Amino acid sequence: MAAASSKHTNNQGDAYSAQPLIRPAWPPISRSAAERLQEVYLSGHWSFNSPAEQAFARDFAASHGARHGVFMANGTATLECALRAYGIGKGDEVIVPALTWPATAMAVHYVGATPVFVDIEHDTLCLDPSRVADAITPRTAAIMPVHIYGGMADLERLLALAAKHGLKVIEDCAHMHGAKWAGRGAGTWGGIGSFSFQQSKTMASGEGGICITNDDDLADRIYRAKHIGYADGSVQGAASNGPPSDLLCHNFRSTAFQAVLLSDQLTGLGSRIEQYNSNRDLIESYIRDIPGIRIQSRGRLADPQGYYALAFIFDEEPMAAFDLQVIHQAISREGLLLSKTYGPVYRHVLYTLPPNQYRISDGGCPVADIVAGTRTLTLPHQWLMADQHIIRSI
Numbered sequence: 001m002a003a004a005s006s007k008h009t010n011n012q013g014d015a016y017s018a019q020p021l022i023r024p025a026w027p028p029i030s031r032s033a034a035e036r037l038q039e040v041y042l043s044g045h046w047s048f049n050s051p052a053e054q055a056f057a058r059d060f061a062a063s064h065g066a067r068h069g070v071f072m073a074n075g076t077a078t079l080e081c082a083l084r085a086y087g088i089g090k091g092d093e094v095i096v097p098a099l100t101w102p103a104t105a106m107a108v109h110y111v112g113a114t115p116v117f118v119d120i121e122h123d124t125l126c127l128d129p130s131r132v133a134d135a136i137t138p139r140t141a142a143i144m145p146v147h148i149y150g151g152m153a154d155l156e157r158l159l160a161l162a163a164k165h166g167l168k169v170i171e172d173c174a175h176m177h178g179a180k181w182a183g184r185g186a187g188t189w190g191g192i193g194s195f196s197f198q199q200s201k202t203m204a205s206g207e208g209g210i211c212i213t214n215d216d217d218l219a220d221r222i223y224r225a226k227h228i229g230y231a232d233g234s235v236q237g238a239a240s241n242g243p244p245s246d247l248l249c250h251n252f253r254s255t256a257f258q259a260v261l262l263s264d265q266l267t268g269l270g271s272r273i274e275q276y277n278s279n280r281d282l283i284e285s286y287i288r289d290i291p292g293i294r295i296q297s298r299g300r301l302a303d304p305q306g307y308y309a310l311a312f313i314f315d316e317e318p319m320a321a322f323d324l325q326v327i328h329q330a331i332s333r334e335g336l337l338l339s340k341t342y343g344p345v346y347r348h349v350l351y352t353l354p355p356n357q358y359r360i361s362d363g364g365c366p367v368a369d370i371v372a373g374t375r376t377l378t379l380p381h382q383w384l385m386a387d388q389h390i391i392r393s394i
């Protein structure tokens with residue numbers, strides 16, 4: 001097991017006191033959402049399976065190709081409920097990529113299972129299927145691929161492995177709103193897909209999250225897990241039947257207000273994702289001739305690719321010779337505030353599980369440690385909304 005020798009923080013370039021040239025508007029604010037918010041406020045249907053929540057959950061799920069959507073408080077609760085729906089817990093191991101937000105691993109811990117960190121691919125920065133194969137043990141219950149920044153995990157190869165070993169697949173799509181893999185929506189390849197609507201995400205309601213699935217029984221278990229055991233469609237105080245006795249249920253509900261904001265954003269999601277894809281291509285065409293910089297590869301069959309951020313990797317000569325801090329500082333001085341990546345979870349400053357409560361797969365995670373942890377900077381997705389003259393200045 002690799003020792004966690006240093007702690008990783010992902011502060012932005014503010015330390016270099018640069019003023020950003022342009023600050024794209026995020027989160028998105030619209031008059032139509034403000035009007036709908038007022039209507040919902042006056043209606044008094046604020047929570048408990050409100051009409052606004054039902055409409056959003058159904059429309060978001062459908063837009064990704066899923067029959068069911070279960071809307072919740074955040075994109076960590078969704079991961080926990082997905083694991084609970086599958087009955088994963090004590091004694092189980094769950095494979096997660098070393099590069100992700102700590103929530104992916106913490107959700108595994110919350111249900112009493114053990115997160116097992118596996119390295120990422122050099123080009124997509126997503127879970128490496130060939131390393132997953134080596135990390136599977138008789139205790140492995142599930143794989144949780146994360147589609148990170150502007151890349152998608154290789155779903156076909158991961159699903160083939162899962163089928164061979166009888167494992168569940170939960171896709172962490174917190175960065176992947178509106179993406180498709182081989183024509184099918186992100187989050188519908190695994191048995192359950194989990195999305196976050198936290199303020200920085202590609203769809204944002206301050207806080208929020210959703211699980212999508214095409215499995216009726218899983219949908220029922222996820223719904224009950226987030227709603228103190230109530231079944232979908234129940235009226236407050238009138239539960240006619242309880243949850244299965246093996247299912248631990250919480251109150252992870254969200255409110256109608258978040259649902260209204262998200263329904264408003266869902267309308268324009270497809271065209272925004274298209275714009276992100278074409279601006280990404282434009283940026284790549286400008287930097288193609290600069291030696292030593294590469295952009296994180298899209299997923300092999302991602303079309304459109306979703307974007308939470310555009311990741312620039314400085315691991316080839318001549319850039320490889322410069323400390324990332326120097327590069328970060330130079331770019332900040334030009335007025336562009338990039339961020340460091342999350343770095344490997346087990347080095348993240350917010351991650352404090354003792355080493356006996358997780359495992360790093362044999363051989364460690366050198367790509368997550370070195371390429372993602374020390375050679376990569378990210379540009380938040382909202383910059384990809386900018387028009388072409390702004391993109392040119394980036």
Ligand SMILES: *Cc1c(COP(=O)(O)O)cnc(C)c1O
Nearest residue numbers: 074075076101103174196197198
């Ligand atoms: C944001 C995020 C989450 C958690 O979502 P919250 O809504 O912040 O709880 C999970 N996984 C990844 C990869 C994320 O970026």
